[in-house]
Amino acid sequence: MESTQLEWLAAVDDDLDSEHLDWLEEQAEREMLAKEEHGEAEKASDPTALVDSAEGPVGGSSDDEQDGVSDSDIVAILDDLETVGILETLRRHVVRTPERIVPLLAAFGIILPGSMLSEARDDPLVLLPLLKMVFTRILRQRKKLPQYNTVDDVLELLRNSRRIVLLCGAGISVSCGIPDFRSRDGIYAQLAADEKYELDDPSDMFDKEYFLRDPSMFFSFAKAIYPANFEPSRSHRFIRELEEHNKLLRMYSQNIDTLEQKAGIERVLQCHGSFATATCTEPSCRYHVDGEQIRDAIMEQRVPHCPRCQERQEATVRAAKRRKGWDDDNDDDDEDETPVGVLKPDITFFGEKLPDAFDRAVFADREQVDLIIVMGTSLKVAPVSDLLTHMPPTTPVVLINRTPITHMAMDVMLLGDSDVIVDYLSDRLGWTQSGKCIEPQSTIHAWLFPGGDTSVFDHKSDDDNGESQEE
Numbered sequence: 001m002e003s004t005q006l007e008w009l010a011a012v013d014d015d016l017d018s019e020h021l022d023w024l025e026e027q028a029e030r031e032m033l034a035k036e037e038h039g040e041a042e043k044a045s046d047p048t049a050l051v052d053s054a055e056g057p058v059g060g061s062s063d064d065e066q067d068g069v070s071d072s073d074i075v076a077i078l079d080d081l082e083t084v085g086i087l088e089t090l091r092r093h094v095v096r097t098p099e100r101i102v103p104l105l106a107a108f109g110i111i112l113p114g115s116m117l118s119e120a121r122d123d124p125l126v127l128l129p130l131l132k133m134v135f136t137r138i139l140r141q142r143k144k145l146p147q148y149n150t151v152d153d154v155l156e157l158l159r160n161s162r163r164i165v166l167l168c169g170a171g172i173s174v175s176c177g178i179p180d181f182r183s184r185d186g187i188y189a190q191l192a193a194d195e196k197y198e199l200d201d202p203s204d205m206f207d208k209e210y211f212l213r214d215p216s217m218f219f220s221f222a223k224a225i226y227p228a229n230f231e232p233s234r235s236h237r238f239i240r241e242l243e244e245h246n247k248l249l250r251m252y253s254q255n256i257d258t259l260e261q262k263a264g265i266e267r268v269l270q271c272h273g274s275f276a277t278a279t280c281t282e283p284s285c286r287y288h289v290d291g292e293q294i295r296d297a298i299m300e301q302r303v304p305h306c307p308r309c310q311e312r313q314e315a316t317v318r319a320a321k322r323r324k325g326w327d328d329d330n331d332d333d334d335e336d337e338t339p340v341g342v343l344k345p346d347i348t349f350f351g352e353k354l355p356d357a358f359d360r361a362v363f364a365d366r367e368q369v370d371l372i373i374v375m376g377t378s379l380k381v382a383p384v385s386d387l388l389t390h391m392p393p394t395t396p397v398v399l400i401n402r403t404p405i406t407h408m409a410m411d412v413m414l415l416g417d418s419d420v421i422v423d424y425l426s427d428r429l430g431w432t433q434s435g436k437c438i439e440p441q442s443t444i445h446a447w448l449f450p451g452g453d454t455s456v457f458d459h460k461s462d463d464d465n466g467e468s469q470e471e
Contacts, residue, residue, distance in 0.1 A: 069103040077104075078138070085366055085390050086135045094131065098124040101131055108134050139389035141409075148396050148411040149445045155428050157396055161371035163249040164242055167387055171376025171401055172235035173257055175419050178225065182378060183402075187225065197221070208351035212281060215303050215342045222298045222345070225256070226275060232263035235375065238422035240265050241431055250365055252358075254377060254384055256347050269361050271384050272348040280306040282341030294343050309340040354383060362390050375400040376418050379408065403453045404446060414440070416449025424449065 073093070080089040094100060101124045105112065110130065120127050148157070158164075170180035180186045188202035197205065197217060204210045211218050240263050242248040251268040253260055258276050260268040270276075278294050280287040287308040297304035348354055372388065372395055379385040388397065388408060399410040400421050414421050424440070426432040440447040 069100055069107050074107055081135055081138055082393050085392060086132060086139065087363070087390060089135065090128070090132070094128070098128070101125070101127045104131060105134065108138075110134060136386055136389050139393065142388065142393050142397075144409040144445070145394070145396055145411045148398075150412070150442075151414070151428075151440060151447050154398050154412050154414065155425065157371050157398065158247070158425065158429060162247055163365075163368045164247050164371045164373060165249050165365055165369045165391070166239055166242075166251040166373050166375060167254075167377065167379075167384070168235075168239070168251060168375045169254045169377025169379075172233055172418050173230070173255055173259055173376070175233045175235075175417070176230045176257075176259060178227070178230055178257055178259075180376075182380065190224075191221075203350060206347070206349050208349040211344065211349060215281075215344070219298065219303050220301050223301055226295075226298050227257040227259065228295075228299070230257060230259060232259045234419035235422050236260060236263035236265065238426055239263070241426065243267060245431075249369055250361060252361070252384065252387065254381065256345075269357060271354055271358055273346040273355070275345045275347070277346045278304070278343040279346055280309060280341035281344050282306060282309055282339050284339075285309050285312075285341050287341070287343070289343060291345065294345065297343075298345075304343040306341040306343055313340055358384075362387065366391050369395055371395065372397045373400060374398070374405070374410070377401065378403065379405055402451055411445070413446035414449060415446050415452030416440075417451035420451060421449050 077089060077093050080092060084092075094104070102112075102117065102120060105127065112127075112130070116127065147153075170178070170186075174180050179190065181188055183189070187205075191197055191199060191202035191205055199205060205218060205221060236259055239248065239251055239260075243265060248265075248267050251260060251265055252271050253268055254272050256270070256272055256274045258270075258274045260270075261276075275291045275298075277291050278289050285306060285308055287306050294304040369391055372391060374388075374397060378401070379388075396411045397409075399405055399413040399415075400418050401413070401415065402417065404410075404413055404415060420436075420438065423432070423434045423436060424438050427434050427436070438449060440449050442448075446452075
């Protein structure tokens with residue numbers, strides 16, 4: 001039963017982001033101002049009355065207890081968020097009593113438009129995605145674990161850990177010749193510089209709606225990122241070494257290049273899909289094929305139409321001709337309107353949900369993980385970027401990346417080319433002997449290797465008047 005509840009909670013729509021929540025709060029504030037202008041300021045500022053009437057926004061309250069939510073309840077919820085994560089906290093405190101969602105939102109200082117409250121009167125669970133977003137905001141304030149600071153600490157964690165989770169991005173494939181997305185020379189920069197695509201935003205190249213309107217745009221570009229003749233990097237092989245030493249719990253890959261499979265990594269989840277398979281975009285068809293079937297079309301920069309849809313269209317035309325007594329060779333046939341889909345690579349575009357296997361894996365892993373390594377990613381793309389919020393905050397997190405992550409706390413940051421860093425770690429662990437002599441330089445809880453960039457620390461230091469990254 002508990003497993004079923006957790007799976008249901010994970011399936012709750014996660015498309016809501018922090019900006020959307022900010023927008024809802026702005027709408028609610030406008031409603032409150034409007035009520036004040038009409039002499040209803042007292043009612044507008046009373047969350048309890050607004051919950052009862054559903055005529056206006058709900059906001060925070062200083063009452064010790066409101067609608068069954070006390071200060072001690074909030075303390076217990078915050079404690080559970082820190083120790084067991086979002087999903088288990090929701091199961092313990094919300095699933096059985098969904099009527100608490102609105103007062104909980106109020107207790108955390110969230111104000112909502114009256115229209116949303118009206119809808120929530122009949123079904124409070126419609127606001128569950130908002131509460132998940134609020135909990136995510138709280139957990140993004142993850143505190144750095146003070147006992148982990150040095151490269152030696154990382155080596156000790158690698159020696160002792162038996163259930164390591166890797167969260168990897170495009171940075172581990174850059175040395176293979178595959179560009180990343182967000183660097184100054186990455187895919188988005190290339191798209192922005194190439195005027196032939198005329199994109200409002202470079203990320204639109206991977207937007208589902210854009211693709212359905214004009215698939216030729218994507219297929220004119222797909223050749224540049226297709227994993228045709230690439231080989232795994234040293235970073236891929238290090239992850240395979242972790243697996244061979246029975247230390248890898250799972251690799252969550254945001255990459256679509258399938259180099260994990262080439263490296264022999266077995267415990268890998270392709271969070272954003274890959275070119276390994278393709279599926280027809282026509283909802284009534286959904287024909288599924290091996291990625292090799294569209295390889296030639298990608299390399300020739302043409303749109304691969306679905307053969308099954310084409311067969312169905314041809315059969316419809318023949319049937320229509322027989323009904324009208326026409327020859328198959330008669331060219332006076334009206335244009336057939338049977339839709340023909342496109343074989344889209346099974347890459348998760350913006351506007352598409354991640355595979356169900358992602359949620360199932362997170363449930364299973366959060367109960368076992370003893371170390372998290374973030375490698376080659378800036379953790380900017382949701383919902384994968386929120387994975388850390390579902391893991392116990394007491395689990396140490398190590399970053400291996402060219403640039404620091406500053407929007408959530410990392411315990412130790414190893415900054416530089418990931419291949420160089422993993423060679424260093426593997427040598428120190430005695431797994432390999434690369435013969436390279438490297439002495440990383442320390443700055444705060446970050447260690448600088450060749451290729452690392454700490455300039456963001458300088459900007460943050462200016463903004464914070466000298467406060468450290470940990471603060």
